[in-house]
Amino acid sequence: MSHADFAALLPLLITSTAAVILMIAIAIRRNHKAAAAISLIGLAAALASLAAASSILPRQVTTLFILDSYSFLYMAILLFAAAFVFLFAYDYLKCRREQPEEFYLLVLLATTGAMVLAVSRNFASFFLGLELLSVALYALIAYVRSESISIEAGIKYLVLAASSSSVLLFGLALIYAESGSMELWQFTTAMSRTAGRADSLLLMMGLMLVLTGVGFKLAIVPFHLWTPDVYEGAPLPVTAFIATVSKGGMFALLLRWFHVNSGALAGAPALVLSVIAVASMLAGNLLALRQTNVKRILAYSSIAHMGYLLVALLAGGALGAPAATYYLAAYMVTILGAFGVMTVLSGPRWEAASIESYRSLFWQKPLLAAAFTTMLLSLAGIPLTAGFLGKFYVLTAGASESRWVLLFTLIASSTIGLFYYLRIVVVMYAQPADPDTIVDAHTLPLPLPAALALVALTGLVLLLGIYPASLWDTIVAVTRDLG
């Protein structure tokens, strides 16, 4: 390995080093502020190294990693998301009795895992990244040990994620047995194979098993059953982390290796993915309708949003990958903002999860309610928000490739989705009935780091919704060489 190889790997090296330093720092002396500072500095340094190393791209480092502008863009998105999770987590953890320092350590490790997923080009690095992410998440989900619901969610995730990892591993083994190669590009060829040619049974089975593992991480139907429980049980910053970094890393891998830029998707995998996309969009939105817990609503809505992402992925063509990337970026900004508002409204002993805890929020904290409304409208895809342009790009990508079934499912299901987003909005704007029924949470002071993060995220949602041109150009340039 040359110096340039190390330079290209710097972002990964820096985040893992930050984790090690933090571990040592905790061993010497526990200090919440120092832990948060070390992790944020680590993330910032990793971001800076991304900028510094961008001149030597693209570069393949060993057979494991492919570092190009695509993976750098995704790593930047993941790092930003992790930073926002830290900002929200700081005050959340401060007012709880748990020891907060290890939270940062675990998040750093999990972020490294997600970044490895974004850069991997080989089965080995794929699996390593996945496990690094999952193992850290087991602990993170059960982080607040005083809550039994949190521990239950952790165990649930542990069992399911472990078994899905083994299914994935088996699938990889089958593919290796058939082809004798551990390169991920085999997925791309399998996806674009012409319909006439018979696929080898082993390869197809392997591919399906891999899709099971990937689908579990993304929480798409029928691998979604863990989502609502884990979203509900995990501490809010961790939920935000699962919704963004964990899914984002896996989606980066899926988009890179399952997406076909030129030529049509064909064969069994495309059919399976289409069915999964349709089922995810419909099931996610329908199941969310009757929920009264905002965390569960957002869990089901995330299933639907992953379905929308799959539409862009399946559309392929010149617009498919950029549209999916834009949608994912928009979704991550939005959902971080939504969970951010929820975190800010959570007290030391409870979380603002029930829909009732938002009753007449607008009349007590108009700005916070306006931010939450912006996020919900962006999730629903109303113009001038990031979510709308994301949806517009996905629709355009689908229409260019004439994927009408997927598009009409998207339209129908996002109308269903609008209903439950509006339910939350309605509650927020309801008239306060009595002065003494004001929810306690609305009197909490607003912590500074979280407030800054919320301002930034709301600004980003509006910016991405009003001025998409520069980000879109970047994304198009970055995704040009895929598949």
Place this chain on the structure above:
Amino acid sequence: MILPSLVLILIGGGIASGIAARRSVVVARWIAVASVLANLSMCFGIWMAHLDRSQSSTARWFVECDFAWIPQFGIRIHLAIDGLSLALLLLTYFLGVMAVLSSWTELQERVGFFHFNLLWVLAGITGVFLAVDLFVFYLFWELMLVPMYFLIGIWGHERRIYAATKFFLFTQLSGLLMLVAIIALAVLHHQSTGVFTFDYEQLMQTALSPRTARLLMLGFLVAFLVKLPAFPLHTWLPDAHTEAPTAGSVVLAGLLLKTGAYGMIRFVLPFFPGPSHELAPIMMTIGVVGILYGAVLAVGQTDLKRLVAYTSVSHMGFVLLGVFAGNQIALEGAVVQMISHGISTGALFILAGLLQERMHTREISAMGGLWETMPALSGAGLVFAMSSLGLPGLGDFVGEFLVLLGAYRANVPLTVVATLGLLAATLYGLRFAQNAFQGPNPHHWKLPDMRPREWAVLGLMMACLLWIGLYPQPVLKTVRSSLAAAQQRALPQEIVRR
């Protein structure tokens, strides 16, 4: 620059009014009135400047402005005004002022946020009437929904949440279908020419196979028919109109419904001339069914606002009939009907608001003999009821007459059936006037008559209706050239015959 400022003044005015209300409610109201009046005077200026030129000049738009926005997809902030949009904008700002004035005393809670939403709805409507880039059009189309949703959902009556959600879901689903149609049109244009654009005039030139054209037209048509609303898609309307606060009802009935008709004239007819000719008999039938259905149901209503809501369904049936009759006279009639319906129905909703403010009920059976305690208000009510039933000399008559005149050329049986709608209209109009204002006063109401502010609002609206009823020529002259442009592509042979 004048066109973007029309939108920006309302957006800025909304924010200013929202902030000002923390200090003083009256200031907030005046800011709202001032910003709408500023727009009204600007539009008046454009009207005066272009009133005479509209016949001679060859330029399609009076004023236009064009900025790049999302260059990768050829999306431009392209706003333009012609006679049709000018007429509708004048209506928008006139009714906007009336809406603010009519809620002056009725609305006492959360005044700042109310005016913020009201002005933002108006901004969205302005954008819809101005946009000639289809993406921007869709954007404003959606954008006017959100503040309207809040207007109904926060300040509405008993079943407001249900009504607001139903309204939003109906329009959102149909709007998304239109978005797909817009995108598909742009993609087809891209595939045939290699240029990505959402520009009105360029997309109009897209070559489409008849089958594609028919499908795309359905996408547009669904959105506009829901908004209009046409018969089977109208069910959101009675709920939304009834539950909305007065200003909300005025904006809904007076303006939001007009965006549907505007979309058909502006987009459906010129974009899809062939399919709109094919579908014309069906659309005209739907229109006639709407006329009769709305009128018959209005006869049976006991809630005053619900009654007026169903008359809207009936009147919008005339608009649909006129738009698809396929000749200039009917089209002009449809536009006059849109404007006069906006004023007369808006006035009826304001009247219902005044009655509810005084009596705390909307039930017609609870009224009766109001003339002896409120002669002026009852007199005004009679005038607007007469206008709504199509009394000659008032605005609605001109519209309905022209529509029927034009439709008669296209389809005699349908026109004859549509005329029956006027009969039912007489029934509901007279029944309302009779039961509410005439006769004995069984409930012994003692109520204050109209105040000067209310006089001004209803008086101005009456004057406008009389003006359109007696001398509709300025309106017709303003919209004629843009209607001809819409028609030209729709039915070339008609133009030759005229």
